[in-house]
Amino acid sequence: MAKVFFMCKYAILKKRENEVHPVRIRIVGAGALGLLFASKIAATAAIVDLITHTQEQSDLLTAKGILAVSSQEEIVYSVDAFSMHTITGAAELLEPVDWLFLMVKQKDITAALLQQLLLLVTPTTRIVCFQNGIGHMELLKQHFSNDRLYAAITTEGALKLSAASFRHSGHGTTWIGRLENMSSDSVEWDEAEIILQTMLIEAGFNVFLSKKIISNIWNKLLINAVINPLTAILQIKNGALLESLYIKDLMSVLFEEGCLVARAANITIADNLWEQLIHVCEKTAENQSSMLKDILEGRTTEIDWINGALIQYANQYKLALPTHQAFYKMIKHLESR
Numbered sequence: 604m605a606k607v608f609f610m611c612k613y614a615i616l617k618k619r620e621n622e623v624h625p626v627r628i629r630i631v632g633a634g635a636l637g638l639l640f641a642s643k644i645a646a647t648a649a650i651v652d653l654i655t656h657t658q659e660q661s662d663l664l665t666a667k668g669i670l671a672v673s674s675q676e677e678i679v680y681s682v683d684a685f686s687m688h689t690i691t692g693a694a695e696l697l698e699p700v701d702w703l704f705l706m707v708k709q710k711d712i713t714a715a716l717l718q719q720l721l722l723l724v725t726p727t728t729r730i731v732c733f734q735n736g737i738g739h740m741e742l743l744k745q746h747f748s749n750d751r752l753y754a755a756i757t758t759e760g761a762l763k764l765s766a767a768s769f770r771h772s773g774h775g776t777t778w779i780g781r782l783e784n785m786s787s788d789s790v791e792w793d794e795a796e797i798i799l800q801t802m803l804i805e806a807g808f809n810v811f812l813s814k815k816i817i818s819n820i821w822n823k824l825l826i827n828a829v830i831n832p833l834t835a836i837l838q839i840k841n842g843a844l845l846e847s848l849y850i851k852d853l854m855s856v857l858f859e860e861g862c863l864v865a866r867a868a869n870i871t872i873a874d875n876l877w878e879q880l881i882h883v884c885e886k887t888a889e890n891q892s893s894m895l896k897d898i899l900e901g902r903t904t905e906i907d908w909i910n911g912a913l914i915q916y917a918n919q920y921k922l923a924l925p926t927h928q929a930f931y932k933m934i935k936h937l938e939s940r
């Protein structure tokens with residue numbers, strides 16, 4: 604039987620005694636990624652709270668903590684959790700935070716959520732968006748200035764098992780970067796950014812600060828735009844994509860069409876991006892992609908922000924993306940069943 608450990612606030616508070624100002628993090632979205640980051644951060648000297656969608660989930664998390672499940676052990680992390688609906692009526696009761704991590708899906712970034720976010724931050728809170736795909740940062744920019752907006756790209760893998768438990772399905776790397784333009788030689792990371800990176804490394808994440816986050820976002824987008832729709836339509840795990848020459852041909856066509864758009868948008872594509880794509884399939888061979896999971900569980904997918912977004916850019920540049928168009932329509936059909 605797996606061993607169960609309890610990480611309680613008492614131990615964490617004791618650890619904080621000598622600290623001048625522990626970094627404060629607020630995580631919006633207590634799904635797979637939110638539970639992973641909240642639990643690992645809760646085990647450091649940082650202070651973290653979680654904003655859930657429902658009252659039921661915040662009550663459960665407050666009472667029982669987050670259960671991190673692995674094949675060797677189960678660990679319970681105690682966290683503060685509040686539901687979005689309760690706190691928007693009494694946001695002044697929340698502690699101010701240094702960083703807000705936005706960990707909802709693309710479809711959840713609605714006008715209402717953006718209004719609610721305004722209540723969860725102070726003018727100095729910086730916001731980091733972890734979504735796969737593109738389109739979300741444009742929405743965020745309508746409400747927050749560029750100098751406090753960050754994007755993150757992560758290859759961590761997390762699976763939500765229940766409202767208060769998750770499995771860390773794959774260790775990866777996370778790149779965090781300011782949205783405002785940074786020329787590669789003139790960058791000095793400020794103290795808050797270094798503190799955040801140090802804390803996340805202490806929490807067990809492999810984290811880099813990136814001067815080219817837009818290019819990181821697009822490079823991951825080009826990978827997701829191949830793996831996600833193919834695995835979702837064929838209903839196979841990521842590794843199985845590499846087992847057929849026919850599928851590899853399709854991967855290559857999707858990849859080349861995606862690169863066409865990225866080049867038109869002036870994005871730097873990594874020289875070895877195709878090799879990276881193959882490596883992702885190998886490294887996550889046993890995983891179901893997020894799009895396959897969404898389809899199997901009857902949820903809408905992030906296709907509109909992945910292949911759909913590429914198609915929109917292509918229209919703007921008058922480029923044809925017939926294969927992405929076809930896959931987009933097939934996923935939309937599967938979503939509508």
Ligand SMILES: NC(=O)C1=CN([C@@H]2O[C@H](COP(=O)(O)OP(=O)(O)OC[C@H]3O[C@@H](n4cnc5c(N)ncnc54)[C@H](OP(=O)(O)O)[C@@H]3O)[C@@H](O)[C@H]2O)C=CC1
Binds near residue numbers: 637758759
């Ligand atoms: N999981 C992973 O391994 C990775 C995920 N990502 C990206 O991270 C993002 C999140 O993914 P993931 O964690 O898997 O998704 P999940 O669906 O597991 O989590 C999203 C969470 O956001 C909550 N939510 C939705 N709307 C609101 C709201 N208005 N207020 C508060 N909470 C809300 C949902 O609550 P409810 O379900 O109750 O509606 C849900 O708990 C996605 O864009 C994904 O592409 C990137 C890399 C890896």
Ligand SMILES: CC(C)(CO)C(=O)C(=O)O
Binds near residue numbers: 883887891
């Ligand atoms: C990289 C990949 C394809 C891993 O499954 C992913 O990000 C996803 O499933 O959305």
